[in-house]
Amino acid sequence: MGESRHRNPLSAVATPDPGSAKVHSMTTMLSTSCDTAFEELSWRADGLCAQTDPDAFFPSQGESARDAKRICAGCGVRQRCLEYAIAKDERFGIWGGLNGRERRRISGRGRSPGGAAKSR
Numbered sequence: 494m495g496e497s498r499h500r501n502p503l504s505a506v507a508t509p510d511p512g513s514a515k516v517h518s519m520t521t522m523l524s525t526s527c528d529t530a531f532e533e534l535s536w537r538a539d540g541l542c543a544q545t546d547p548d549a550f551f552p553s554q555g556e557s558a559r560d561a562k563r564i565c566a567g568c569g570v571r572q573r574c575l576e577y578a579i580a581k582d583e584r585f586g587i588w589g590g591l592n593g594r595e596r597r598r599i600s601g602r603g604r605s606p607g608g609a610a611k612s613r
Contacts, residue, residue: 536577541568551586558587565590 537543541564542550550561565571565587575589579600584593591599 534577536570536573540570540574541565542574550588558592561587562590 542561545564549564550558552558552561565574568574568590571589573589575591575596577583578588578591579596582602583596586593588596
């Protein structure tokens with residue numbers, strides 16, 4: 494039987510020189526993005542919620558969020574947590590001491606331009 498030759502489809506793709514400016518730029522961009530993402534979330538380790546049952550911060554409908562809000566009230570990263578939740582439009586759970594509806598209200602996302610509550 495004859496030997497079949499399969500061509501590697503990636504062999505036609507040009508691989509940039511590892512020392513090229515393009516590779517350096519891409520590496521720098523990726524590194525910066527990863528550093529930014531890490532810094533953006535590094536505050537979470539300092540949150541009191543990290544030492545608590547996460548279920549307390551995601552109560553089921555009808556359950557009280559009072560305990561979670563009490564924990565948040567004494568947390569040193571509460572403001573950063575709240576800012577993160579508003580920026581990322583977190584819809585569920587207690588973040589920065591507020592539930593999703595409370596966060597939408599203070600961010601202006603829960604109101605139409607006329608001031609009336611948005612309908613779903």
